[in-house]
Amino acid sequence: MGDVRSYEHDVLVIGAGGAGLRAAIEAAAHGAKVALICKSLLGKAHTVMAEGGAAAALGTVVDQDNWRVHFRDTMRGGKMHNNWRMAQIHAQEAPDRIRELEAWGALFDRTADGRINQRPFGGHTYQRLAHVGDRTGLEMIRVLQDKAVHAGVEVHMECTVIKVLVVDERAAGALGYFRETGRFALFRAGAVVLATGGIGKAWQVTSNSWEYTGDGHYLAYDAGAELIDMEFVQFHPTAMVWPPSVRGILVTEGVRGEGGVLRNSQGERFMFRYMPEMFKGDFAATEQEADAWVTGDRMKNRRPPELLTRDVVSKAIVKEIEDGRGTPHGGVFLDIASKRPADFIKQKLPSMYHQFKELADVDITKDPMEIGPTTHYVMGGVKVDAESQMSTVPGLFAAGEVAGGMHGANRLGGNSLSDLLVFGRRAGQHAAELAKRRGRPPASPRAAVDAAVQGALAPFERPTGENPFAVQAALQDVMQRKAGIVRDRSGLEQTLAELERLTERARHVGIAGSREYNPGWHTALDLRSLLAVSEMTARAALERTESRGAHTRGDHPDSDPKQERRQVVVRRDADRMTVRWEAQPELPADLAKLIKEGA
Amino acid sequence: MSEQRRLRIFRGTRSSGELKEYAVEAGEGMVVLDAVHKIQAEQAPDLAVRWNCKAGKCGSCSAEVNGRPKLMCMTRLSDYPVEQPITITPMKAFPLVRDLVTDVSWNYEVNKRIPGFRPRTPDAPDGTWRMFQYEVERPQEFRKCIECFLCQDVCHVLRTHGKHQEFIGPAFLVRAAAYETHPLDVAERRDFLKTEGGIALCNITKCCTEVCPESITITDNAIIPLKERVVDAHYDPLAALWRKLTGKSND
Ligand SMILES: Cc1cc2nc3c(=O)[nH]c(=O)nc-3n(C[C@H](O)[C@H](O)[C@H](O)COP(=O)(O)OP(=O)(O)OC[C@H]3O[C@@H](n4cnc5c(N)ncnc54)[C@H](O)[C@@H]3O)c2cc1C
Ligand code: SF4
Ligand code: SF4
Numbered sequence: 001m002g003d004v005r006s007y008e009h010d011v012l013v014i015g016a017g018g019a020g021l022r023a024a025i026e027a028a029a030h031g032a033k034v035a036l037i038c039k040s041l042l043g044k045a046h047t048v049m050a051e052g053g054a055a056a057a058l059g060t061v062v063d064q065d066n067w068r069v070h071f072r073d074t075m076r077g078g079k080m081h082n083n084w085r086m087a088q089i090h091a092q093e094a095p096d097r098i099r100e101l102e103a104w105g106a107l108f109d110r111t112a113d114g115r116i117n118q119r120p121f122g123g124h125t126y127q128r129l130a131h132v133g134d135r136t137g138l139e140m141i142r143v144l145q146d147k148a149v150h151a152g153v154e155v156h157m158e159c160t161v162i163k164v165l166v167v168d169e170r171a172a173g174a175l176g177y178f179r180e181t182g183r184f185a186l187f188r189a190g191a192v193v194l195a196t197g198g199i200g201k202a203w204q205v206t207s208n209s210w211e212y213t214g215d216g217h218y219l220a221y222d223a224g225a226e227l228i229d230m231e232f233v234q235f236h237p238t239a240m241v242w243p244p245s246v247r248g249i250l251v252t253e254g255v256r257g258e259g260g261v262l263r264n265s266q267g268e269r270f271m272f273r274y275m276p277e278m279f280k281g282d283f284a285a286t287e288q289e290a291d292a293w294v295t296g297d298r299m300k301n302r303r304p305p306e307l308l309t310r311d312v313v314s315k316a317i318v319k320e321i322e323d324g325r326g327t328p329h330g331g332v333f334l335d336i337a338s339k340r341p342a343d344f345i346k347q348k349l350p351s352m353y354h355q356f357k358e359l360a361d362v363d364i365t366k367d368p369m370e371i372g373p374t375t376h377y378v379m380g381g382v383k384v385d386a387e388s389q390m391s392t393v394p395g396l397f398a399a400g401e402v403a404g405g406m407h408g409a410n411r412l413g414g415n416s417l418s419d420l421l422v423f424g425r426r427a428g429q430h431a432a433e434l435a436k437r438r439g440r441p442p443a444s445p446r447a448a449v450d451a452a453v454q455g456a457l458a459p460f461e462r463p464t465g466e467n468p469f470a471v472q473a474a475l476q477d478v479m480q481r482k483a484g485i486v487r488d489r490s491g492l493e494q495t496l497a498e499l500e501r502l503t504e505r506a507r508h509v510g511i512a513g514s515r516e517y518n519p520g521w522h523t524a525l526d527l528r529s530l531l532a533v534s535e536m537t538a539r540a541a542l543e544r545t546e547s548r549g550a551h552t553r554g555d556h557p558d559s560d561p562k563q564e565r566r567q568v569v570v571r572r573d574a575d576r577m578t579v580r581w582e583a584q585p586e587l588p589a590d591l592a593k594l595i596k597e598g599a
Numbered sequence: 600m601s602e603q604r605r606l607r608i609f610r611g612t613r614s615s616g617e618l619k620e621y622a623v624e625a626g627e628g629m630v631v632l633d634a635v636h637k638i639q640a641e642q643a644p645d646l647a648v649r650w651n652c653k654a655g656k657c658g659s660c661s662a663e664v665n666g667r668p669k670l671m672c673m674t675r676l677s678d679y680p681v682e683q684p685i686t687i688t689p690m691k692a693f694p695l696v697r698d699l700v701t702d703v704s705w706n707y708e709v710n711k712r713i714p715g716f717r718p719r720t721p722d723a724p725d726g727t728w729r730m731f732q733y734e735v736e737r738p739q740e741f742r743k744c745i746e747c748f749l750c751q752d753v754c755h756v757l758r759t760h761g762k763h764q765e766f767i768g769p770a771f772l773v774r775a776a777a778y779e780t781h782p783l784d785v786a787e788r789r790d791f792l793k794t795e796g797g798i799a800l801c802n803i804t805k806c807c808t809e810v811c812p813e814s815i816t817i818t819d820n821a822i823i824p825l826k827e828r829v830v831d832a833h834y835d836p837l838a839a840l841w842r843k844l845t846g847k848s849n850d
C-alpha cells in the first residue's frame with residue numbers, strides 16, 4: 001500500500017450533491033469529524049441542475065395543504081409501492097428542511113405576502129414546490145456548500161471511490177483515487193454514507209451526466225448490501241429532441257406547471273385521452289377548465305392533464321409518436337408561447353428560454369418546443385431503514401437518489417430535492433451517532449486494498465486493449481433499445497446475454513497514457529458500476545411481470561395487485577447476482593384509510 | 600447534415616505541451632464540447648476535459664475558444680467559420696493540470712474566507728421571515744453564478760498580474776454582493792473586502808461582465824456598489840459606529 005495516502009474520520013460521506021452535503025452538515029453538527037468526497041468539483045453534482053423546485057407542504061399558497069395530502073400524493077404517484085414510512089417521514093419533515101434552508105441563506109421566490117412561493121407540479125394536489133425561477137438546485141447546492149465548508153467539513157474534490165471497505169461485516173471506510181494525480185487514498189471511518197446519486201448514464205438518451213454511472217449502487221452491492229426496486233427507472237416526459245447533440249437534455253416540468261401544454265402534430269391536446277382510472281375526477285375534463293385553472297381559478301377548476309404523473313405522460317408521448325402523430329424530429333410539441341406572455345415566460349423559466357435559444361435556435365416565447373422522453377431518475381436503490389437510512393450492512397448508510405423505497409414505482413417531481421434534505425439529515429445524524437459509539441475505525445484489510453488497487457491499474461497493462469468508450473456506448477445502446485420505457489421478456493433476456501458479453505469485453509479494455517487526469521481510465525473503472533446496475537435493472541425488470549408506474553412490460557400491460565406491495569431484492573452472493581421477492585410491511589390502517597378516502 | 604471540422608486542442612501538462620489538430624465529423628447543432636467528446640471517444644481517450652450538465656448550468660466546461668473564455672457546452676461550432684480550425688486552450692489564469700483541465704482549487708479557498716451568511720432575528724413568531732419579490736430580485740441576479748470562473752480567467756488582475764494572493768476576483772465579489780444585498784443578512788464584510796478582498800485592485804474594465812455566461816452585470820451591479828460601500832465604511836466613522844451599534848447597514 002506504499003503510495004496509498006491514508007485518512008481517518010468519524011464519518012465519511014461519499015457524494016456532494018444535496019444528500020451528501022446535508023448529511024455532512026448534520027454529522028458535523030453532531031460533533032463528528034467529517035470527510036466529504038466527490039467525483040467532480042464541489043458544487044457541480046446533479047443537484048445543481050435541478051430546475052423546477054423542492055416539494056414541501058408549507059401551505060404558503062394553499063392553506064389546505066399539509067403533510068397528509070403530500071403523503072397521499074406521493075403514495076399514489078408511486079403506485080402504492082413506496083416504503084410508506086419513508087413517504088410519511090418525508091412529507092412530515094420536508095417543510096422544516098425548506099425553512100431551514102431559508103435560515104441558511106436560500107432565497108426562494110416569494111408570495112405576495114412575503115413568504116416562500118410554491119408552484120404547481122405533476123401529481124401534487126396543490127401548489128407545493130418551493131422554487132427559484134428554474135434554477136432551484138443551484139440555489140440549494142450553493143447554500144449547502146457554503147454551510148458545509150463553514151462547518152469545517154473536509155472536502156476532497158475529484159476523488160472517485162472504487163471500494164467500500166468492510167471489516168468484521170461492518171463498513172469501515174473506502175478506497176478511492178484522486179483524478180488529478182491518479183494516486184490512491186484510503187479513508188478509514190466509523191461510518192460511511194453513500195450519497196452518489198443515480199444510474200442514468202446506462203442509457204443513451206439521458207438527462208444525466210458522466211458521473212451517473214451508479215457507483216454507489218455498485219459499491220453497496222459489492223459491500224454485500226441489499227438493493228430494491230431496480231426495475232423502476234423514471235423516464236422524464238420532456239427533454240429536448242433536436243438538434244441531435246442536445247437530445248436528452250431536460251426541459252423542466254415547470255414549463256407545464258406554469259401553463260405549458262402538450263400537442264401532437266395535428267395540434268391536438270392529447271393528454272385528455274390518457275387519463276388513468278385512479279386519477280379520473282382529479283383533473284380537468286375540458287380545455288376550457290384546464291385553461292381557467294392555469295389563469296388562476298384553482299379552487300373551482302381542476303388541474304390540466306399535462307400535470308399527470310411522469311410515467312403516464314411519458315407513455316402517452318411514446319404512444320402518440322408510435323401512432324404517427326409525432327413531430328418531424330420524433331417528439332411532440334410543448335407549447336407555452338400561446339398560453340403565457342413573453343415576459344412571464346422569461347421571468348419564470350429563464351434558463352429554459354436561454355437553453356432553447358442558444359442550443360436549438362428556438363424562441364420559446366414565440367414557438368413551441370419539440371420534446372420527448374429521456375432517462376432521468378432511478379427510484380430503486382440501496383435498501384435502508386426508514387428512520388436511520390442504514391443499509392443492511394451495519395455502518396453503511398445511503399441517502400438521496402442512491403437509496404431506494406421512498407418513491408415507490410414512480411417519483412413525483414420536486415420530491416427528490418426534499419428527499420435529499422430530509423434523509424440526508426437523518427443519515428448524517430445516525431452515522432455520527434454510530435461512529436461515536438464505535439470509537440476509532442479498525443485497521444483496513446490490507447489484502448482487499450491491494451487487490452482493489454491492482455484491479456484498478458490493470459487497464460494500463462493493456463495499452464492496445466479495446467477503447468472503454470466503445471464498450472460504454474455499446475452498453476448504452478442495448479439498455480436504450482431493450483430496457484427502456486417499454487420492456488418485454490425476450491428483450492430483457494437479450495439484454496442480460498448482451499451484458500454478459502460486455503462484461504467480458506470490459507475485462508479487456510486498455511488504456512494508453514498516464515494516470516494523471518485520464519478520462520479513458522476513469523471510464524474504464526466506471527464500466528464496472530454501469531454493468532452491475534444495468535444487470536440489476538434487467539433482472540428486476542424480468543422478475544416483475546406486471547406494469548406499474550415507471551416499469552412498463554409490453555407483455556404484461558396490466559398492474560397485478562398481488563405485486564403491489566412486493567418488491568424485488570438484489571444482492572451479491574459470491575460472484576453471482578441473486579434476486580428474491582420480499583413482501584413490504586402493510587400500511588397502518590389510518591394511513592391506508594387516508595389514501596383511500598382523501599386527506 | 601454533417602461536415603468536417605478541424606479543432607486544435609492544447610495537449611500537455613504544466614511542463615510541456617502543444618496544440619494538436621484533430622478532424623471531426625460535425626453534425627447539426629453540435630457544440631464545442633460535443634466535438635471534444637467525439638475526439639475523446641474515438642481518437643484520444645486520455646484527453647482531459649471537465650463537464651457535467653451539458654446545458655450551461657454547472658460551470659464545469661470552461662476553456663478558451665479561439666482565445667475567448669467560454670463554456671464549451673454552450674458554444675456552437677457553427678458560430679465559427681468552417682474553413683478555419685477552432686483553437687481550444689485551457690483557462691490561463693489558473694495552473695494547468697492537463698490538457699483542458701486547470702487547477703481551480705484557489706477559488707474554493709477564497710470562497711471559504713468570505714464571511715458567511717448571518718440572518719437578522721426572525722420576523723415571525725414561528726421563526727420565519729418575510730421578504731418580498733422585489734427585495735430578493737437583486738441578490739438573485741448574483742445567485743445565478745454557476746462558478747465557471749470565466750470572469751476570474753479574463754480579469755487582468757489575476758490573468759496578467761497574477762495577484763491571486765491580494766484579490767479575490769470578480770466571481771467572489773459577486774458572491775460577496777449576493778450576501779451584502781441579501782435582505783436578511785447582517786454580517787460585516789467591508790473590512791474583508793477592502794483588505795483580503797483587495798476590491799481596490801479592480802479598475803472597472805468590465806471584461807468580466809462581458810464573458811459571464813449567466814449575464815450577471817458583474818461590474819455595474821456587484822462591484823461598483825460594493826466599492827461605494829467600502830469607501831463609505833472606511834471614510835465615515837459615524838456610519839461605521841452606527842453599523843456597529845445596530846448591526847445594520849446605513850443605506
Ligand atoms: C436536469 C435535472 C433536473 C432535475 N430537476 C429536479 C427538480 O426540479 N426537483 C427535484 O426534486 N429533482 C430534480 N431532479 C432530480 C434531482 O436533481 C436528483 O435526483 C438529485 O439532485 C440527486 O441528488 P443526490 O444528492 O442524491 O446526488 P447528486 O446531486 O447527483 O450527487 C452525487 C454526488 O456523488 C458523487 N459521486 C458519485 N459517484 C462517486 C464515487 N464513485 N466516488 C465519489 N463520489 C461520487 C458525485 O460526484 C456527486 O457529488 C433533476 C435532475 C436532473 C438531472
Ligand atoms: S472590472 Fe474589475 S474585476 Fe472585472 S475584469 Fe476588470 S478589473 Fe477585473
Ligand atoms: S460571475 Fe459569471 S463568469 Fe463569474 S463565475 Fe459566476 S457565472 Fe461564471
Ligand code: FES
Binds near residue numbers: 651652654656659673
Ligand atoms: S457542462 Fe455544465 S456548464 Fe458546460
